[in-house]
Amino acid sequence: MEINFECRKCGNIFDCDVGEVTLPENSLRPHFEKNIICPTCGQRTMDEVFLTELGQSQLTQATLDIEGVDLFDPEDDELSDYGFFEGECQACDSFQPLNDTGLCQECDAKLDRDLIRQREWAYSASAFGVPESKLEELRKKVIEIYGEKLELIAPKKSTPKKSKKRKRKKKK
Ligand SMILES: [Zn+2]
Ligand SMILES: [Zn+2]
Helix, strand or coil, rough: EEEEEECCCCCCCEEEEEEECCCCCCCCCEEEEECCCCCCCEEECCHEEEEEEEHHHHHHHCCCCCCCCCCCHHCCCCHHHHCCCEEEEECCCCEEEEECCCCHHHHHHHHHHHHHHHHCCHHHHCCCCCCHHHHHHHHHHHHHCCCCCCCCCCCCCCCCCCCCCCCCCCCC
């Protein structure tokens, strides 16, 4: 398949047919069947080229079947910021990356809104850092957009909330 690269040496952006893309075991790097050839500099190793944005999506397409791999630039991957591990979501039972409360991203957002509805500010990630005077406003907004009904915290199921501190905005 063709992948779009940028040569680190000459800055040339070029398409290169790298043949089949595979992912060797114990490696986060995909393996290309053929060599990367810069039209100006000739053969390049993977360290000698950048993957352009186009190249990244091409590669993502090619390795879509390969699970749980961060290619080249894991920082762009929202999940790496979110999920600590994959597992069954406590609330919806789907297999997804979960956060530290055992919820998938979607359910976590629901829980967060529920906590705001119930004025459990201390547990809500969204309410974190919001000045007290603005909390009611935040709640109003949530209800305005998502309605007053609780989405996740249902009487039949115990609340999955934990008294853990929740810091989300942290980035490495
Ligand atoms: Zn070059
Ligand atoms: Zn879920």
